[in-house]
Amino acid sequence: xxxPGQDAHDAVEVIIAKRDGGELSDSQVDWVVEAxxxxxxxxxxxxxLAMAILLNGMSRREISRWTAAMIASGERMDFSSxxxxxxxxxxxxxxxxxxxxxxxxxxxxxxxxVPQLSGRGLGHTGGTLDKLESIAGWRADLSNAExxxxxxxxxxxxxxxxxxxxxxxxxxxxxRDVTGTVxxxxxxxxxxxxxxxxxxxxxxxxxxxxxxxxxxxxxxxxRELGETMVALGTDAGVTTVALLTDMSTPLxxxxxxxxxxxxxxxxxxxxxxxDVVALxxxxxxxxxxxxxxxxxxxxxxxxxxxxxxxxxxxxTTQGGEPSAPLPRARETQAVTSTRSGVLSTLDAxxxxxAAWRLGAGRARKEDPVQAAAxxxxxxxxxxQVTEGQELLTLYTDEPGRFDRAxxxxxxxxxxxxxGSVRESQPLVIGRxxxx
Amino acid sequence: xxxPGQDAHDAVEVIIAKRDGGELSDSQVDWVVEAxxxxxxxxxxxxxLAMAILLNGMSRREISRWTAAMIASGERMDFSSxxxxxxxxxxxxxxxxxxxxxxxxxxxxxxxxVPQLSGRGLGHTGGTLDKLESIAGWRADLSNAExxxxxxxxxxxxxxxxxxxxxxxxxxxxxRDVTGTVxxxxxxxxxxxxxxxxxxxxxxxxxxxxxxxxxxxxxxxxRELGETMVALGTDAGVTTVALLTDMSTPLxxxxxxxxxxxxxxxxxxxxxxxDVVALxxxxxxxxxxxxxxxxxxxxxxxxxxxxxxxxxxxxTTQGGEPSAPLPRARETQAVTSTRSGVLSTLDAxxxxxAAWRLGAGRARKEDPVQAAAxxxxxxxxxxQVTEGQELLTLYTDEPGRFDRAxxxxxxxxxxxxxGSVRESQPLVIGRxxxx
Numbered sequence: 001x002x003x004p005g006q007d008a009h010d011a012v013e014v015i016i017a018k019r020d021g022g023e024l025s026d027s028q029v030d031w032v033v034e035a036x037x038x039x040x041x042x043x044x045x046x047x048x049l050a051m052a053i054l055l056n057g058m059s060r061r062e063i064s065r066w067t068a069a070m071i072a073s074g075e076r077m078d079f080s081s082x083x084x085x086x087x088x089x090x091x092x093x094x095x096x097x098x099x100x101x102x103x104x105x106x107x108x109x110x111x112x113x114v115p116q117l118s119g120r121g122l123g124h125t126g127g128t129l130d131k132l133e134s135i136a137g138w139r140a141d142l143s144n145a146e147x148x149x150x151x152x153x154x155x156x157x158x159x160x161x162x163x164x165x166x167x168x169x170x171x172x173x174x175x176r177d178v179t180g181t182v183x184x185x186x187x188x189x190x191x192x193x194x195x196x197x198x199x200x201x202x203x204x205x206x207x208x209x210x211x212x213x214x215x216x217x218x219x220x221x222x223r224e225l226g227e228t229m230v231a232l233g234t235d236a237g238v239t240t241v242a243l244l245t246d247m248s249t250p251l252x253x254x255x256x257x258x259x260x261x262x263x264x265x266x267x268x269x270x271x272x273x274x275d276v277v278a279l280x281x282x283x284x285x286x287x288x289x290x291x292x293x294x295x296x297x298x299x300x301x302x303x304x305x306x307x308x309x310x311x312x313x314x315x316t317t318q319g320g321e322p323s324a325p326l327p328r329a330r331e332t333q334a335v336t337s338t339r340s341g342v343l344s345t346l347d348a349x350x351x352x353x354a355a356w357r358l359g360a361g362r363a364r365k366e367d368p369v370q371a372a373a374x375x376x377x378x379x380x381x382x383x384q385v386t387e388g389q390e391l392l393t394l395y396t397d398e399p400g401r402f403d404r405a406x407x408x409x410x411x412x413x414x415x416x417x418x419g420s421v422r423e424s425q426p427l428v429i430g431r432x433x434x435x
Numbered sequence: 436x437x438x439p440g441q442d443a444h445d446a447v448e449v450i451i452a453k454r455d456g457g458e459l460s461d462s463q464v465d466w467v468v469e470a471x472x473x474x475x476x477x478x479x480x481x482x483x484l485a486m487a488i489l490l491n492g493m494s495r496r497e498i499s500r501w502t503a504a505m506i507a508s509g510e511r512m513d514f515s516s517x518x519x520x521x522x523x524x525x526x527x528x529x530x531x532x533x534x535x536x537x538x539x540x541x542x543x544x545x546x547x548x549v550p551q552l553s554g555r556g557l558g559h560t561g562g563t564l565d566k567l568e569s570i571a572g573w574r575a576d577l578s579n580a581e582x583x584x585x586x587x588x589x590x591x592x593x594x595x596x597x598x599x600x601x602x603x604x605x606x607x608x609x610x611r612d613v614t615g616t617v618x619x620x621x622x623x624x625x626x627x628x629x630x631x632x633x634x635x636x637x638x639x640x641x642x643x644x645x646x647x648x649x650x651x652x653x654x655x656x657x658r659e660l661g662e663t664m665v666a667l668g669t670d671a672g673v674t675t676v677a678l679l680t681d682m683s684t685p686l687x688x689x690x691x692x693x694x695x696x697x698x699x700x701x702x703x704x705x706x707x708x709x710d711v712v713a714l715x716x717x718x719x720x721x722x723x724x725x726x727x728x729x730x731x732x733x734x735x736x737x738x739x740x741x742x743x744x745x746x747x748x749x750x751t752t753q754g755g756e757p758s759a760p761l762p763r764a765r766e767t768q769a770v771t772s773t774r775s776g777v778l779s780t781l782d783a784x785x786x787x788x789a790a791w792r793l794g795a796g797r798a799r800k801e802d803p804v805q806a807a808a809x810x811x812x813x814x815x816x817x818x819q820v821t822e823g824q825e826l827l828t829l830y831t832d833e834p835g836r837f838d839r840a841x842x843x844x845x846x847x848x849x850x851x852x853x854g855s856v857r858e859s860q861p862l863v864i865g866r867x868x869x870x
Binding site: 015016043046047048050131178179 | 450451454477478479480481482483484485486489491613614616641
C-alpha cells in the first residue's frame with residue numbers, strides 16, 4: 001500500500017474507520033488529504049469517504065485537522081508585513097448578494113485591509129468576479145506581489161484565488177459536485193475555511209445565508225455550518241464571527257452582473273436599497289470589530305465619499321474604468337402585476353433561477369456569462385402595487401431566453417390583499433462568535 | 436445527464452435519493468446499473484452510491500430489482516433442456532472449506548445436475564478453482580456448450596464463470612473492494628445471487644459461514660444476509676435455502692489447494708474428517724430436497740463409490756488426471772504443543788492467514804498461488820494433546836514464508852486444562868427457507 005508521508009495508511013482502512021462511525025486520527029486525516037491531492041487515493045475512494053463523512057459526520061478535531069491538511073496541500077499567504085490589520089468576509093451565496101462590492105472598499109476606507117479572494121458563480125447565485133468583470137478593462141488575476149502591493153496602497157483587493165491555494169479543496173470540490181456529497185457540513189465548512197485561512201486574513205466575518213435562495217434552506221443547518229466555521233477559524237487563530245442572514249427574498253433590487261455593479265455604486269454614492277446598505281454596514285462593523293478597530297463608524301465613510309474613493313482606486317489599479325458605462329442588455333421584458341394589493345412573495349430562488357436562465361449565471365465552469373443579463377425588481381415584499389404595474393424587468397441579449405426565465409418565476413411572485421402579508425423576516429437572523 | 440434507456444436519470448439524483456434515506460424506484464435502479472455497466476455512471480459516482488446503500492440499506496424490492504438489473508447486464512444460462520433437475524450450492528467462504536469438491540459429484544450421483552460456476556480465492560479463504568487446478572491437466576474454462584454437455588453426460592461441472600455473466604457485478608465488485616463498501620448486505624446478496632440466478636440453476640443451497648474465519652463474524656448479520664439471499668432467490672423463482680454454519684475453526688484437517696483436494700478425495704472414498712463428511716451430507720440432502728428429489732440417501736452414494744465415479748469422470752472430462760500424484764511442497768515445518776492438555780482453540784482466521792502467507796492464497800487477483808502450500812491440522816478442538824506433539828504442519832515451496840505464517844498463528848492455537856475447554860459450537864447453527 002504505502003503512500004506519501006511517514007505514517008502511511010491505506011485508503012480502505014480510512015474509509016472503513018469513518019464508515020463504521022469512528023473518528024479519524026490526525027495521521028489518517030493528514031495522509032488521506034495528501035494522498036488524494038497526489039492521486040494516491042483514487043477519486044472513487046475519496047467519494048466513498050465523502051459519503052461516509054456526510055452520513056456519519058466529523059468531530060470538531062477531525063474537521064480542524066482536515067482543514068489544516070487542505071491548507072497544507074498548497075501555499076499560504078502572509079500579510080503580516082502590512083501596516084494595517086486585515087479582515088475578510090465570506091458569503092455562502094445568495095441571490096442579489098453584491099455586498100462584497102461596496103463592503104471591501106468601505107472597510108478599507110475605515111483603515112482595515114481587505115484581501116478578498118473570490119470565485120466565479122455556478123448555478124443560481126452570481127459570482128463576485130463575474131460581476132466585476134462587467135467593468136471595462138477590469139482583471140481578476142493578480143500575482144501575489146500585485147495583491148500585496150494593492151493591499152498596502154489601496155487597502156482593498158478583490159481578485160481570483162490562485163491555483164496554489166488549497167489545491168486539495170479544488171479537486172475535492174469538483175468530485176463532490178458529481179457524487180452527491182456537496183451537502184456534508186464538515187466538507188462545506190473545511191472547503192470555505194481552508195481557502196480563507198490560507199488567504200492569510202487575521203479576521204473573518206461569515207455571512208451564512210438561510211432561505212429559499214440560499215444553499216442552506218434550513219436555519220438549524222445554517223447555524224450548524226456557521227458554528228462549525230467559527231470553530232475552525234478560531235482553532236486556526238483567525239478571529240471569526242458568523243451572521244445568519246435571510247435569503248428568502250433577493251438582496252436589493254437587482255440580480256445580474258452589471259446590474260449589481262450599478263447598484264453597488266449607488267450604495268457607495270450614499271444611495272441604494274435599504275437592505276443592501278444595512279447589511280453592508282452591519283458586516284463592515286463586524287469586520288472592524290474582529291480586526292480590533294472600534295473608533296470608526298463605517299456609515300461616516302459612506303457619507304463622506306471615502307469608500308467611493310477606495311472603490312475607484314481599487315477598480316483602476318486592476319485595470320478597470322470605474323466611469324465607463326456598464327453594458328446594457330439588448331432585450332428587455334416586463335413582468336406586471338395582475339392585480340392591486342401588496343407584494344407578498346418575491347422568492348429568492350425563483351428570481352435567481354430567472355437571472356441564471358437569462359444568461360447571468362453558468363451551468364458549467366467553462367460557460368461564459370452575459371454581463372448585462374438579469375432581473376431588476378421594482379417592488380419588494382410589503383410594497384403596495386397596483387394592477388398593471390411593472391414588478392420586474394428581465395434583461396438578456398438573447399430573447400429566446402425569456403420563456404424559461406418566466407417559467408422560473410411562476411409561483412415565485414405573488415400579490416395579496418393587505419391583510420395577508422407575512423411578517424417580514426429580519427435581515428440578520430442570528431450571530432455566532434467564538435465561545 | 437442523459438444515459439441509456441427510456442427513463443433517463445441522473446447519477447447525482449439517484450445518489451442523493453439513497454443518501455437521504457429514500458427508496459430507489461425500479462426505473463432508477465434499472466438506469467443506474469445499466470448506465471454504470473456502460474460507463475455512463477462513473478466509478479466515483481457508483482462508489483458514493485455504494486456507501487450510501489451500505490449505510491442506509493435497501494428494501495427487499497430494491498434489492499430484488501438491483502439483482503435483476505445485474506442479471507440483465509449480461510447473458511443468462513438455460514439448463515431447461517437437461518433431462519434431470521439442477522441444484523447448486525454457494526458458500527460465503529471459509530477456511531478449509533473444500534465442500535464443493537465432494538459435494539458436486541455426490542449430488543450428481545444422486546440424480547441432480549450441479550452447474551457450479553466458481554471463482555478463484557482472494558484473501559485468507561481459498562478458491563474452488565485454485566484447489567482443482569492443483570490436479571494435473573485440469574482446466575477451469577469451459578464453453579457454454581461444453582458445460583451443458585458435461586452436465587448431461589456426467590451430471591456435475593465445476594468451472595470458471597464466464598465474463599458474460601452479470602458483468603455489472605464484476606465491475607461493481609472490483610470497485611467495492613477498493614472503496615470500503617464490500618460489507619453492504621444488499622450488495623453482497625445481490626452480487627452472489629445475480630450470478631447464481633444467471634447461471635440458471637433451479638434450486639440453490641447457500642452455506643452462510645459465521646465466525647472468525649468467515650466474512651461474517653457475527654451471527655445476526657449472517658442471518659440477515661441469509662434471509663436476504665433466500666428472499667432474492669425466491670423472488671427469482673429459484674428454490675433457495677440457506678444454512679448458517681460455524682466457521683470459528685477450520686473445516687476438516689487441511690487448508691491449502693492440493694491438501695484440500697486430497698482430503699476431498701478421502702471423503703469420496705468413504706473416509707475423511709467427520710465435520711467435512713457431515714457438512715457434505717447435510718448440504719447434499721438440502722440440495723436434493725430443493726430439487727424435489729426425496730428418494731435417495733446421499734450417504735449410500737458415498738458408500739457405494741458412485742460419488743467417486745462421478746468425481747473421476749468430472750475431473751477427466753475437464754482434462755484432469757484424477758490418479759496423478761498431487762504436488763507436494765518442498766519445505767515443511769512442524770508446530771508442536773508446548774504442554775499437555777486439550778486443544779481449546781484452533782482459530783479459523785489464524786489458520787487461514789497462515790495458509791495464505793505460506794502461498795496458498797493471493798493478495799491481488801493477478802497473483803499466482805502455490806498448489807502445495809498450506810496447513811495440515813493433526814488435532815482439532817477438544818482433542819487431547821501431549822507436550823511436544825505435532826499440532827500443525829506447515830507446507831510451502833519458499834521457506835522464507837514460515838516466519839510470517841507462524842506469526843499469524845500466534846494466539847490462534849491454544850492448549851488448556853481439560854476443565855477449560857469451551858462447549859463446541861454445532862456445525863449447523865441455523866436454517867433459513869422461504870417464508
